[in-house]
Amino acid sequence: MAGLLIAGFSLNIVMGRSSFERPIIVHAHAIIFMGWMVIYVLQNWLAxxxxxxxxxxxxxxxxxxxxxxxxxxxxxxxMNVQAGTVPFFFQPLHFLVFDPMSLIGCIALIGAGVSMRADTGWHRRLNYCGMALLVGPGVGRLLPMPLLIPYAYQSAFAVVLLLPVIGIVADWWRDGRVHPAWWWGLGGMIATEVVTEAIAFSPMGLSLYQAVTAGTPGAAIAPLAFPPSPLG
Structure with a gap:
């Protein structure tokens, strides 16, 4: 998972799709999220x-x-939704919902993992599934997202689901059975996606978008329309 994140964001820089000339909050965001990746890898090593x-x-x-x-x-x-700078292969309202929901799903799964820290089998697998929800941005930077419209986000999410599947296969190969934590973790990931879609394509999602973008350039952008491609 760490390799996917590093590869995705490194490719972004190499291809000139990223710039260091961004607001300070973007740099803080990058440091904090990459810091989490270091913490997660270190925690696995220490365990x-x-x-x-x-x-x-x-x-x-x-x-x-x-x-x-x-x-x-x-x-x-x-910030991106208000400025109208959502990547063109995402619908702005969908983007507004799925980014925070991925984080909430991650926190819920890792919180469950921490609550079951006395049972290593559950603890490590639930934490793994929570971490997997954060790998989407790295995966998305490796996929040909413009070619996957209108299912670019869903395509990246499908790839992310392969991560717990790898764990399930590993369990079966090693032990001849699958630990039940995988089904709960995988179910939590899928539930996060179901809730995301339910909110984004509902009146509640539209009200949320209108409240967030009021008085900003994003208010002039259709919530569920894909922004024009800079590729022409």
């Missing part, structure tokens, strides 16, 4: 190599870090 006491202490820091991610992730999403 297997030790010391476990440090793993446990860092776990509480990780929960606070998730709160920062929710704030900055939502703030950057709202």
């Amino acid at each position: 297997t190599k030790g010391p476990l006491a440090l793993h446990r202490r860092l776990g509480w820091l990780a929960l606070g870090w998730l709160a920062l991610m929710l704030y900055f992730g939502t703030a950057v999403t709202v």
